[in-house]
Amino acid sequence: MIPALRSRWRRPATAFPAAALALALGCAGVLAAPPATAADGPAGGLPEAGLAQPAAPAASQKELRDRVVDAAKATGETPDGASPSKSPFVIGGGQTTIAAAPWMVQLGYYEPDTGDGYFCGGTLVAPNKVLTAAHCVAGLDWVGNGAVLAGTTDLDDYTTGTPAGVLRQWNHPRYDAETTRNDIAVLTLDRPLLDRPTLRLAASDDSALYQPGTTGTVYGWGLTSGAEDATLSTKLKKASLPLVADATCKSAMASVLDGDYFAAGSMTCAGTPASGADEGTTSPCNGDSGGPLVVGGKIVGIVSWGVAGCTAKGAYPVFTKVSSYTWAAQPRIDDTDLSYDGRADLLARTPSGGLFQQSSKGTSLAQRAYQGNGWQNATWALQADLDRDYYQDLIIRDKTDGKLYRSYLDHSAGDWAWMQISSVWGGYTSYAIPGDMTGDARPDLLAVDADGSVYLYPGKGNGQFYGKVKVVSGAWKNVKIFGHGDLSGDGKPDLLVRSTDGTLWLYRGTGKEKTPWSARIKARTGWNFTSYVSSGDVTGDGIADVMTRDAAGTLWLYQGTNKATTDLFAPRTSLGTGFNQYNLLF
Numbered sequence: 001m002i003p004a005l006r007s008r009w010r011r012p013a014t015a016f017p018a019a020a021l022a023l024a025l026g027c028a029g030v031l032a033a034p035p036a037t038a039a040d041g042p043a044g045g046l047p048e049a050g051l052a053q054p055a056a057p058a059a060s061q062k063e064l065r066d067r068v069v070d071a072a073k074a075t076g077e078t079p080d081g082a083s084p085s086k087s088p089f090v091i092g093g094g095q096t097t098i099a100a101a102p103w104m105v106q107l108g109y110y111e112p113d114t115g116d117g118y119f120c121g122g123t124l125v126a127p128n129k130v131l132t133a134a135h136c137v138a139g140l141d142w143v144g145n146g147a148v149l150a151g152t153t154d155l156d157d158y159t160t161g162t163p164a165g166v167l168r169q170w171n172h173p174r175y176d177a178e179t180t181r182n183d184i185a186v187l188t189l190d191r192p193l194l195d196r197p198t199l200r201l202a203a204s205d206d207s208a209l210y211q212p213g214t215t216g217t218v219y220g221w222g223l224t225s226g227a228e229d230a231t232l233s234t235k236l237k238k239a240s241l242p243l244v245a246d247a248t249c250k251s252a253m254a255s256v257l258d259g260d261y262f263a264a265g266s267m268t269c270a271g272t273p274a275s276g277a278d279e280g281t282t283s284p285c286n287g288d289s290g291g292p293l294v295v296g297g298k299i300v301g302i303v304s305w306g307v308a309g310c311t312a313k314g315a316y317p318v319f320t321k322v323s324s325y326t327w328a329a330q331p332r333i334d335d336t337d338l339s340y341d342g343r344a345d346l347l348a349r350t351p352s353g354g355l356f357q358q359s360s361k362g363t364s365l366a367q368r369a370y371q372g373n374g375w376q377n378a379t380w381a382l383q384a385d386l387d388r389d390y391y392q393d394l395i396i397r398d399k400t401d402g403k404l405y406r407s408y409l410d411h412s413a414g415d416w417a418w419m420q421i422s423s424v425w426g427g428y429t430s431y432a433i434p435g436d437m438t439g440d441a442r443p444d445l446l447a448v449d450a451d452g453s454v455y456l457y458p459g460k461g462n463g464q465f466y467g468k469v470k471v472v473s474g475a476w477k478n479v480k481i482f483g484h485g486d487l488s489g490d491g492k493p494d495l496l497v498r499s500t501d502g503t504l505w506l507y508r509g510t511g512k513e514k515t516p517w518s519a520r521i522k523a524r525t526g527w528n529f530t531s532y533v534s535s536g537d538v539t540g541d542g543i544a545d546v547m548t549r550d551a552a553g554t555l556w557l558y559q560g561t562n563k564a565t566t567d568l569f570a571p572r573t574s575l576g577t578g579f580n581q582y583n584l585l586f
Helices: 061-073 244-258 326-333
Strands: 003-005 011-014 022-024 104-111 116-126 129-132 146-149 162-164 166-171 184-191 217-222 237-244 267-270 293-295 296-307 318-319 346-349 355-358 369-372 378-384 393-398 406-411 414-419 430-435 444-448 454-457 469-472 479-484 495-498 504-508 523-524 531-536 545-549 557-558 574-576
Touching: 022 217, 061 104, 061 146, 061 162, 104 129, 116 296, 129 296, 129 326, 146 166, 146 184, 184 326, 217 296, 237 244, 244 267, 346 378, 355 454, 369 414, 393 430, 430 479, 495 531
Parallel strands: none
Antiparallel strands: 003 011, 022 296, 104 116, 104 146, 116 129, 129 184, 146 162, 166 184, 217 237, 217 293, 237 267, 267 318, 293 296, 296 318, 346 355, 355 369, 378 393, 393 406, 406 414, 430 444, 444 454, 454 469, 479 495, 495 504, 504 523, 531 545, 545 557, 557 574
């Protein structure tokens, strides 16, 4: 048992043998010392668009920059006038720029009470979401003491980089510091970085990306060598690493560490056997933790652990296998909601046009909050973040002109606005926006025609959609479609279809435009409700849920289980009575 070498502040010990001095490539304890143009409002006269905006970030940009600077001053491991040309980093790699990897971010954590700090890498996977390693996050107060720096090639360049704070942190609930298993985490930023591109996670069926010999690229600002006096790189670096077969890695690491620490299926290896010294070794090292291994424009691995010094002869760097954890991480990335707490909320409209919000408290709802009047002309409404800007949009059909409209946050004006969704017809019988059905990370729309045909409208990511693709021909007449998020536990959004006899069917998403679903699964019978609400993950556990209203006016929560069977939902929970006072729930 040896401490995980992250900084002067020792974290919980690992289960690796002391003789081998294996360590998680820990956050090197080293940071120490254009939205679419708004159209006129709906012809039916809906009110001024407007939802609550989140509270102002608790930390100013100056405070966030100070955290990064203070973290850099807290240890002697940061470079002081080091020449990048003499730093072999990503040991054996080469220098690159943030323009070539615009989604790379620096994670700086500074503990003011102790003066200790950590540094990790991360990947922007949505405007307000950073994917990193659990060992960079678990047990730390990133909300109070962390900062993210984006948009700069240089280490700790707070003059040109864009800082952000952390609103929420999540790491895999079964992360094990002893074995470094389930080493994956997501940070939710306190502001969206709208000018930064994002990177996608490898999907659960992206096995081709892991074929041995496939070249991946790792990025980071980590230690420049395996020596004890190594420093962080002053510039962003990268290295090309070939993917390694699980059996090869398992055997090699067992030999180096004198034990079985590589978990095939949840971990993956890339690179060539280390030479025993900096020369001849190409590997990430401390400080690269949490950074991405990229193949084909997707994140296939997260820098997780290796051996002490990163250069032990015969060793490989080990990464979290992202495709095995997309089911857990993707819902944390797509969790936009109305109250900005990671739980989906309810909107309800009275016949007179009054709009009310009831925020989720997990398995109950908060008291309703009045949102304004004048909403009587919406024939239906959905919640969805169509432009992935972190702010929930409202999509409605106006009964006066039969067209679709979207309420969205106009960032240039700093206020909510309306735009017509001109690319989708308003005459379909049922609509749903389950999420990304085509594998491009943009939410898509599905619509059922009166003849039972179903059309998929791929999202453009700006509130509009590409031309329709017929995915069902005349077989879904009079069905109700709904669903938002992953119900089956594979990280891909699914669709629910209620047939006219009250049977509920689960259509598991494939992420493929032409064949968006696998074979349907009968989930429930007797689903004869007066309203179906699928705004996402109501409970905050990362699994999509559904709310229904029965004829008596009781609102029920059907909590998702991630089981693609008749056990799709846990036993239902009542969210209250009296919901018949509303004629629209969404």
